[in-house]
Amino acid sequence: MSFRRIALVALCIVLAACSKVNQENFSKLKTGMLKSEVEDLLGKPAECSGALGFSSCTWGDDKVFISVQYAGDKVLLFSGQGLK
Template identity: 35%
Template sequence: MKKLLVTAAILTLVGCSKVNIENYNKVTVGMDKTEIEAILGSADNCEEKTLHTNCIWGNEDQHIKVTLVSEKVTLYTQKGLK
């Protein structure tokens, strides 16, 4: 019974992910990082480079990647979203 409840909780959380095609389609070039976070929540990982920052929401199979320059979106891609 306990296993069933844990499994149901995990499936509920996965189903509520903000990493989906609808939210990806809301992202636009020039958007502020705070605007993206309002749509997708906090990034799962951000890597700061010399002139830009790469952030990813999701995992290796299903994600949204955004490149930011001066906290503004300059490039964004997705993988595995339907």
């Protein structure tokens, strides 16, 4: 195995371990938090949608994710799946 391939595998492992989509950060979410506070904690969301003052944003993928629903700019509900 070449050094380049080993370095790439090591980088992928480190990046996966540094994911902000984890149980520790999920436990820091609170109803009423500002959207900017959530993004400071989790980073930019992978996906957002919404209408009429309500929105929903998701971090992660289809197996491991955190989903946050907002009313205006404040957290209304949140959920997670597959968190470690």
